[in-house]
Amino acid sequence: MNELSAPKANLTIKDFTSDQEVRWCPGCGDYAILKCMQRTLPEMGVTRENTVFVSGIGCSSRFPYYMNTYGFHTIHGRAPAVATGLKLANPELDVWVVTGDGDGLSIGGNHLMHALRRDVDLNILLFNNKIYGLTKGQYSPTSDLGTRSPSTPQGSVDPALNPISFALGSGAHFVARTVDTAQKHMPGVFKRAHAFKGASFVEILQNCIVYNDAAWKGITEKNVVADKQLLVEHGEKMLFGAERNKGIRFNAQKFALEVVVIGEGGITEDDVLTHDETNLQLARMLGELGGQADEPVVMGVLYARQAEHSYTDAVLGQVAERKGKTTLKDIMYGGQTWEVSETITS
Amino acid sequence: MASDVQVLESAVVRFAGDSGDGMQLTGSQFTTSTALSGSDLATFPDFPAEIRAPAGTTFGVSAFQINFGAKSIKTVGDRPDVLVAMNPAALKVNIKTLRPGGLLVVDTGAFSKRNLQKAGYDVDPLSTHELEAYQLVELDVSKLTLEAVKDFGLGNKEALRCKNMWTLGLMLWMFSRKREPVVAWLEKKFAKLPDIAGANVAALNAGHAFGETAELSVHFKRYQIGATHSEPGIYKTVTGSQALSWGITAGGELSGLPIVLGSYPITPASPILHTLSNMKELGVVTFQAEDEIAAICAAIGAAYGGALGVTSSSGPGIALKGEALGLAISIELPLVVINSQRGGPSTGLPTKTEQSDLYQAIYGRNGDAPLPVIATRSPGDCFEAAIEACRIAVKYMTPVMLLTDGFIANAAEPWKLPDLDKIEPFKVTFAEAPEEGLEFNPFKRDEVTLARHWPKPGVPGTEHRIGGIEKSFDSGHISYDPENHQKMTDTRVGKIDGIANDIPAQGVDQGEDSGTLAVVGWGSTYGPISEAVKAGREEGLKVSHIHIRYLNPFPANLGELLASFDKVIVPEMNTGQLKTVLRDKFLIDAKPLNKVSGQPFKIQEILDVIHAEASS
Ligand SMILES: Cc1ncc(C[n+]2csc(CCOP(=O)(O)OP(=O)(O)O)c2C)c(N)n1
Ligand code: SF4
Ligand SMILES: [Mg+2]
Numbered sequence A: 001m002n003e004l005s006a007p008k009a010n011l012t013i014k015d016f017t018s019d020q021e022v023r024w025c026p027g028c029g030d031y032a033i034l035k036c037m038q039r040t041l042p043e044m045g046v047t048r049e050n051t052v053f054v055s056g057i058g059c060s061s062r063f064p065y066y067m068n069t070y071g072f073h074t075i076h077g078r079a080p081a082v083a084t085g086l087k088l089a090n091p092e093l094d095v096w097v098v099t100g101d102g103d104g105l106s107i108g109g110n111h112l113m114h115a116l117r118r119d120v121d122l123n124i125l126l127f128n129n130k131i132y133g134l135t136k137g138q139y140s141p142t143s144d145l146g147t148r149s150p151s152t153p154q155g156s157v158d159p160a161l162n163p164i165s166f167a168l169g170s171g172a173h174f175v176a177r178t179v180d181t182a183q184k185h186m187p188g189v190f191k192r193a194h195a196f197k198g199a200s201f202v203e204i205l206q207n208c209i210v211y212n213d214a215a216w217k218g219i220t221e222k223n224v225v226a227d228k229q230l231l232v233e234h235g236e237k238m239l240f241g242a243e244r245n246k247g248i249r250f251n252a253q254k255f256a257l258e259v260v261v262i263g264e265g266g267i268t269e270d271d272v273l274t275h276d277e278t279n280l281q282l283a284r285m286l287g288e289l290g291g292q293a294d295e296p297v298v299m300g301v302l303y304a305r306q307a308e309h310s311y312t313d314a315v316l317g318q319v320a321e322r323k324g325k326t327t328l329k330d331i332m333y334g335g336q337t338w339e340v341s342e343t344i345t346s
Numbered sequence B: 001m002a003s004d005v006q007v008l009e010s011a012v013v014r015f016a017g018d019s020g021d022g023m024q025l026t027g028s029q030f031t032t033s034t035a036l037s038g039s040d041l042a043t044f045p046d047f048p049a050e051i052r053a054p055a056g057t058t059f060g061v062s063a064f065q066i067n068f069g070a071k072s073i074k075t076v077g078d079r080p081d082v083l084v085a086m087n088p089a090a091l092k093v094n095i096k097t098l099r100p101g102g103l104l105v106v107d108t109g110a111f112s113k114r115n116l117q118k119a120g121y122d123v124d125p126l127s128t129h130e131l132e133a134y135q136l137v138e139l140d141v142s143k144l145t146l147e148a149v150k151d152f153g154l155g156n157k158e159a160l161r162c163k164n165m166w167t168l169g170l171m172l173w174m175f176s177r178k179r180e181p182v183v184a185w186l187e188k189k190f191a192k193l194p195d196i197a198g199a200n201v202a203a204l205n206a207g208h209a210f211g212e213t214a215e216l217s218v219h220f221k222r223y224q225i226g227a228t229h230s231e232p233g234i235y236k237t238v239t240g241s242q243a244l245s246w247g248i249t250a251g252g253e254l255s256g257l258p259i260v261l262g263s264y265p266i267t268p269a270s271p272i273l274h275t276l277s278n279m280k281e282l283g284v285v286t287f288q289a290e291d292e293i294a295a296i297c298a299a300i301g302a303a304y305g306g307a308l309g310v311t312s313s314s315g316p317g318i319a320l321k322g323e324a325l326g327l328a329i330s331i332e333l334p335l336v337v338i339n340s341q342r343g344g345p346s347t348g349l350p351t352k353t354e355q356s357d358l359y360q361a362i363y364g365r366n367g368d369a370p371l372p373v374i375a376t377r378s379p380g381d382c383f384e385a386a387i388e389a390c391r392i393a394v395k396y397m398t399p400v401m402l403l404t405d406g407f408i409a410n411a412a413e414p415w416k417l418p419d420l421d422k423i424e425p426f427k428v429t430f431a432e433a434p435e436e437g438l439e440f441n442p443f444k445r446d447e448v449t450l451a452r453h454w455p456k457p458g459v460p461g462t463e464h465r466i467g468g469i470e471k472s473f474d475s476g477h478i479s480y481d482p483e484n485h486q487k488m489t490d491t492r493v494g495k496i497d498g499i500a501n502d503i504p505a506q507g508v509d510q511g512e513d514s515g516t517l518a519v520v521g522w523g524s525t526y527g528p529i530s531e532a533v534k535a536g537r538e539e540g541l542k543v544s545h546i547h548i549r550y551l552n553p554f555p556a557n558l559g560e561l562l563a564s565f566d567k568v569i570v571p572e573m574n575t576g577q578l579k580t581v582l583r584d585k586f587l588i589d590a591k592p593l594n595k596v597s598g599q600p601f602k603i604q605e606i607l608d609v610i611h612a613e614a615s616s
Helices: A030-044 A060-066 A079-089 A101-107 A109-118 A163-169 A186-195 A280-288 A311-322 A328-333 B023-036 B088-097 B113-118 B141-148 B156-160 B163-174 B180-189 B194-213 B240-255 B270-277 B292-304 B315-320 B322-331 B358-363 B381-396 B406-410 B482-502 B523-538 B558-563 B577-586 B603-615
Strands: A051-055 A070-073 A094-100 A123-128 A174-179 A200-205 A229-232 A246-251 A256-261 A297-304 A337-340 B005-008 B010-018 B040-046 B061-069 B082-085 B103-107 B135-139 B222-225 B233-239 B259-263 B285-288 B308-313 B335-341 B373-375 B399-405 B412-416 B465-467 B515-522 B543-548 B550-552 B565-572 B590-594
Touching: A030 A060, A030 A123, A030 A186, A051 A060, A051 A079, A060 A070, A060 A094, A060 B465, A079 A094, A079 A101, A079 A109, A079 A311, A079 B259, A079 B285, A079 B292, A094 A101, A101 A109, A101 A123, A101 A163, A109 A123, A109 A163, A109 B292, A123 A186, A163 A174, A163 A200, A163 A280, A174 A186, A174 A280, A186 A200, A186 A297, A256 A280, A280 A297, A311 B285, A328 B233, A328 B240, B010 B023, B010 B088, B010 B163, B010 B222, B023 B040, B023 B061, B023 B163, B023 B180, B023 B233, B023 B412, B061 B088, B082 B088, B082 B163, B088 B103, B088 B113, B103 B163, B141 B156, B141 B163, B141 B194, B156 B194, B163 B180, B163 B194, B163 B222, B180 B194, B233 B240, B240 B259, B240 B270, B240 B308, B240 B335, B240 B381, B240 B399, B240 B406, B259 B270, B259 B292, B270 B285, B270 B308, B270 B406, B285 B292, B292 B308, B292 B315, B292 B322, B292 B335, B308 B315, B308 B381, B315 B322, B315 B335, B315 B358, B322 B335, B322 B399, B335 B381, B335 B406, B358 B373, B358 B399, B358 B550, B358 B577, B373 B381, B381 B399, B381 B482, B399 B406, B399 B523, B406 B523, B482 B550, B515 B523, B515 B577, B515 B603, B523 B543, B523 B565, B523 B603, B543 B558, B558 B565, B558 B577, B565 B577, B565 B603, B577 B590, B590 B603
Parallel strands: A051 A070, A051 A094, A070 B465, A094 A123, A123 A200, A174 A200, A229 A297, B005 B222, B010 B082, B082 B103, B103 B135, B259 B285, B259 B308, B308 B335, B335 B399, B373 B399, B515 B543, B515 B565, B565 B590
Antiparallel strands: A174 A297, A246 A256, A337 B233, B010 B061, B040 B061, B040 B412, B233 B412, B373 B550
16 A cells, blocks of 8 residues: 555644634534544544535534534535536535535525436535524424414424435435534545545535524434434344344335334334345335334435546546547637638739 | 639628528628638628528528628628529518619529518519619529539429529629539538539539629629738637637636536527537536536536636526526625626517627526626627636626627627637635635635635545635634625625726727717627728717726726716617617716627618717
């Protein structure tokens, strides 16, 4: 192994921490995500100069300022488009996109959809706090129905969007979910997203302590984590619960996933599904779990299917195929031209 | 029977027919053949917005006008000398433009009762005195074409499609143009369909032979139009979109940067996207984005990554780009933004030309957000203007708005190809890492140009964070400090204003540099203003023509130059935008002359005002 490809063991969390004072509210879930990123990047063997964080606008989108890498805080919702252009200019860069539920799913929904559809080689992190934090707490497209906010004093009337379903519906090739409180789980998801060639989409459930505190309490409180979160791993049985006696089964009659308890009604571990992250239909159903009282919210890599070429490779491949085959002069002076000499008369 | 050949200095021919009649092809082939015989020319493709408007209706009429001559041609000509009308609707829409006494060729085969009705004629105009002012030639082109192509076994509909080539053949004969380039083009175009190629060539030859041999009315003469005394060199017919795309590519080579174009289709800007998408040989990367916002954002992302970002659109799309333009201004990254203007507001007149986006270009953003604005004035001029846009963008680290319009984009003119080796390069160097221990400031500026340096991701030591939030002048970090915002705003304005010292002084296109009357224009009004001023001067009037390329900032001497004329009139295809800007900047009594009919100015319209102003 040569020096270049070896991980830069000498970089630490400090190298990835910028000198800017972090301005999030004390107790905001964004801190935990930031720390985790600063801690995990050295483990990925990346360099500071080759890493770029691109964000839109929102509390979450302040993220790049705190990373001691290249960073670009753009405009509301447009980070995926900016990042796409950046990758077209320099495909060698490791580009992370940081967005929020408002930034990525309302104003920027179109760009997010197309970045995922194109499979641009980006790592997209969507911080979902189910609220507009920066603008002081209006409801967002992921807010639960009936959310009371300054703009919906009687409760919101439009149903929430599921970011995982949105991503899969847009044709994403890599879809994962984690949560700000899962300091052990998050690094693995970041590493998988980074290693994936193409657009990797990670929904990070995040707590906004000021405007939507406890939005995820039902699944993050210590005493409910085991029953409310299902951590999936490719090739492993989808078991959860404090006693790991609950599992996910496919009910063919209902064409749906359901929670079963091993030992109850003749259920054995054989009835429990094994996670296959290349199965799109399974990923769709897993992404929707969590709506019913007994259902867990699924964490981990729900879907990963490497395409043959990422978008950037394909676009730049077409350019490389033809590049250098002619010159501007040949193009301009080619075709039908005529010469006017000094002596011409009409 | 050989006709007498009459020598003309110039002529204007207008081909008009249904959208499905192939008038644009007819016109462009006539143009090629004319250019190859060395005449100067200007063209005006005038087509409907609908792709397939109902056949035979007036709003489905498509026309192509060409002015060509043995002298310098700067406009498409006020009034055609020859009008070819392929159906009643084409006659109805275009007859008003034909010069009295002009030659009117109609295809009687298309003058059916139904077609007359669709065009809104109660009575067949060919049977009344309505067309008495013209030399009317009635030919059953449909029948003559069917006859000419009968050996090729085509269906009636396909056979009739060759009508335009029959007409073209006749016009090529009439103006002594060569058929060979058209034949070569047809054979290439229909290489896989030899019957279609053969039928089209047969129709072309039949039309030509008809002129040569048939017993025609005495009006039907043959003309000769010579070559012009243009400057020696290699010439080519180019459209504005072509020349502009080449200019952008040249800008990439001169700056040493790869081009990344982000664009979203819109009339009349799409040909630029198409042309650049086909220039991968030169390393051009194009990205058809999901909308205009994504298009400009991708171009900004590419610029952040060290490429020359370009985005192209028309007014409605430029409106969508507004917020991102502000970002590019705020973070000071180079970008070329091309606006192929069209009639507005809103969807307006997509295929008609207008110059009504000047305010949008200069002022159309939130905040104090100045950017340089450059306008092209003719198809060939797009090349140089595009290179200038690239030069200023990278030298001053700023987005530059390059204004062109639908007329320039689609029109063709013979253009003397430039010597590419003689263009001064403007190679870009990127920011370097600071000395050990010092903090990198992404907003370090050049003292003269005030441009910040350009760091490039991938380079160790120049890592930095930027965004649209105000930045500290001294460190580039976020700053909400009031005095700093004043300083940064002043710096951004000062940087753009300073470009006035780095562009050529404003010259006078024709006439003296002081006096009674200056006609001041910008963009595609160049041709008609130039001809009108020339005509006025030939009559002995004291009038000068000033044509402005650099609209923001203006050249440093412009105020003084304009002040040295008693009167300034500003013809524009809008309601008076440059006029207002000139009044604002120089406190002069600039007078407007406005036209927003979607059609270019006629020389006479400007000359009338010159008469009124120069003599009063
Ligand atoms: C064009 C535009 N419209 C509106 C805003 C105001 N704005 C800033 S952030 C934001 C919502 C942010 O919500 P989200 O993306 O969920 O981020 P969070 O603050 O919750 O992390 C809005 C509406 C803006 N900056 N720009
Ligand atoms: S408003 Fe909410 S999301 Fe924003 S910083 Fe404060 S706690 Fe975090
Ligand atoms: Mg939010």
